[in-house]
Amino acid sequence: MTLAINLPGLQLKNPIMPASGCFSFGREYSHFYDLSELGAIMIKAATEEKRLGNSTPRVAETKSGMLNAIGLQNPGVLKIIENELPFLGGYDLPVIANIAGSTVEEYENVAKALRQTDLIHAIELNISCPNVKEGGVQFGTVPEVAYEVTRRVKEQASVPVYVKLSPNAADIVAVAQAVESAGADGLTMINTLTGMTIDLHKRRPLLSNKVGGLSGPAIKPVAIRMIYDVYKAVNIPIIGMGGIMTTEDVLEFLMAGASAVAVGTANFQNPMICKELIDDLPTTLKQYGFESIEEAIGSAHR
């Protein structure tokens, strides 16, 4: 069975890729398996300048999930182009560059900077990071604002743009339709849900940022529902994410309407997870009566 699927800018050998922020730029995981096995890689968010991120603690475990508030720590887009992308260029691996910013201009500048490299195949426009004081999630919760930032990044980008949607929007379908009409080539969904946990001994929020983004299996049903709704309302492909741990989870995302999936938090529990899912997916697809990936996509709607 072929697991291949073609999406704007991305010829995927299989529909499995690590999610942005959980996999850095791949180096650490390359000690566990050959990165060329992956469908693609979504690299850690790039901003215009270097960012140091939030104070620690930055993560906290919650039941079947975790909260994180890293705060977009990264060396800045130019350093990423110079020091990280050449490493990934050594693999047979489509690269999706996640971009973030505090202002629309910053998003534009990061997209513009990425024009100087041919080592990325798509941009993931991160308008949904809940962990920074300025920018991030505010761009992703109001359809008009999401439209504007998408339109302006599309003008700068030399590769297809996938917009990463926030589950913290009041109406995610409206945001999805807005970014589609602004020219988005695809959607990735969902980013984390804002959450909090309190340290009983210290009587204050455990994370230094107080609020963090909830990820992991705990948010999977939210992701499935949102992808199901958005799939019906748009004509651009969706890369789905949110708590994937098993090949059954992957199939569920495909059925809801995702054309490919990203795996995030599960990499922390099992660094081999992406490879294991890729190896086991054909068996699961067959078991549920599918001859190809494409047959499974959106099959819960028919």
Place this chain on the structure above:
Amino acid sequence: MKLMNTHLHAISVIAEKTIKMDIVIEKKLLETIRPGQFVYIQIGSSSEHMLRRPISIADVDIEKELLTLVYKELGEGTRKLSQLKKGDPLNLLIPCGNGYRIDQLQLSHALLIGGGIGVPPLYYLAKKLVEKGIKVTTIIGFQSKEDVFFEEEFKGLGDCFVTTNDGSYGQQGYVTDSIEKEQPEFDNYFACGPNPMLKAIELKLTDKKGFLSLEERMGCGIGACYACVVPTKDEKGSKKICQDGPVFSAGEVKI
């Protein structure tokens, strides 16, 4: 670093909520372990606990092919670990972090300073130092008498002084009070414990070369997620505790 399945060989309580675990690990891997490194251990096999727990390596027995961990039950994850029995399966990332690079050092007398659950990694360090003919003096501090462990073990390797915060055992006060009182002679110091302790030691022992082992909540454990960072002293960058650490030279990072 290796991702591996193994099993528990023995488990016992050695002090208040303080658990010692012996885990079966093959000789070849044990020979590569440096003191100060840690294992990143999975809790259960379901999705309930998505984050592993970092636990420092307290001892290595190459002949018996055993690795010893000592940890404190501080929450649900470590409580679950404590319910395991001999023969139960364990999944580890091992070994993690840099550890104390004692092969690169020239010294004749080491001062080891441990606070609470920072004490365990110093035991394997002490053994390795003594093996190299280096004299070891240890100062270990605990909250209270029932928290004290490894005193006899350290006494078998050199001088060992114990402090408790409440004075219920040994000298009353902090490890820094004991340094003041005992005035031990040493070339380099090696410390592991809570950040306020490490900070106090760094401020007190400014004229000596030292190494500090840090602790933080971790995500991936391998350097990919940037959860467990610590700013460098100049605050212009940061280091990853799981990958660049957990051991740093005194003055390298801002605690």
